[in-house]
Amino acid sequence: MIVVLIGYMASGKSTIGRQLASKLGFSFIDLDSYIEEQELLSISDIFNKKGEIYFRKKESEYLNEIINGEQNNIVLSLGGGTPCYADNIALLLNDKSILTIYLKVGLDEIVNRLGNEKYKRPLVAHIETREDLKDFIRKHLFERSLYYEQSNIKIHTDHNSAKEVVEKIILQLY
Numbered sequence: 001m002i003v004v005l006i007g008y009m010a011s012g013k014s015t016i017g018r019q020l021a022s023k024l025g026f027s028f029i030d031l032d033s034y035i036e037e038q039e040l041l042s043i044s045d046i047f048n049k050k051g052e053i054y055f056r057k058k059e060s061e062y063l064n065e066i067i068n069g070e071q072n073n074i075v076l077s078l079g080g081g082t083p084c085y086a087d088n089i090a091l092l093l094n095d096k097s098i099l100t101i102y103l104k105v106g107l108d109e110i111v112n113r114l115g116n117e118k119y120k121r122p123l124v125a126h127i128e129t130r131e132d133l134k135d136f137i138r139k140h141l142f143e144r145s146l147y148y149e150q151s152n153i154k155i156h157t158d159h160n161s162a163k164e165v166v167e168k169i170i171l172q173l174y
């Protein structure tokens with residue numbers, strides 16, 4: 001079984017994925033970290049040096065590689081854009097051994113979290129004011145929700161710590 005965490009930037013996919021894998025006794029793969037290891041570049045450097053189109057191509061190739069690989073019992077945390085490009089969402093939804101989980105976070109909470117960690121994320125690193133950041137995220141989240149909402153399970157995470165979110169997911173699994 002592969003449990004796949006989906007959601008907007010800063011929704012907690014990487015943090016919660018690691019904790020969930022440890023609780024379930026599964027392996028943990030963070031797709032962004034996997035890409036960085038394979039490409040020997042940080043995500044920001046891939047965007048800046050090779051461009052977003054190159055990143056999206058590699059993101060889809062490595063997603064396929066992980067899903068079609070030998071390894072079983074994985075928690076896989078995607079990047080925020082992964083389900084929205086190529087045929088990635090169809091790939092995930094058509095595979096019966098994959099369970100997709102959408103970590104839902106409200107606009108204000110995303111703005112708060114991303115405001116502190118913009119530099120890590122090339123799509124928002126250049127946005128200067130909190131107002132502009134909020135406007136960007138409002139529109140971007142609206143467009144992307146169409147993909148995220150197709151997930152098998154949706155978890156509201158706004159008022160929960162990462163640990164509580166892990167517990168909520170486990171309750172849905174058993």
Ligand SMILES: Nc1ncnc2c1ncn2[C@@H]1O[C@H](COP(=O)(O)OP(=O)(O)O)[C@@H](O)[C@H]1O
Pocket residue numbers: 007008009010011012013014015016077113117157160161162163165
């Ligand atoms: N449930 C939560 N409550 C508060 N902060 C959280 C929660 N989950 C994650 N965070 C924080 O939000 C930031 C982004 O988390 P991260 O796991 O990198 O998200 P993603 O991988 O979805 O971009 C981190 O600073 C993390 O500690």
Ligand SMILES: O=C(O)C1=C[C@@H](OP(=O)(O)O)[C@@H](O)[C@H](O)C1
Pocket residue numbers: 007008009010013014032043078079080081082120121122123
């Ligand atoms: O939303 C996106 O398109 C992206 C999200 C990032 O991952 P996180 O969602 O883990 O920040 C990373 O894949 C890249 O910066 C692009």
Ligand SMILES: [Mg+2]
Pocket residue numbers: 013014015032077078079
């Ligand atoms: Mg992440």
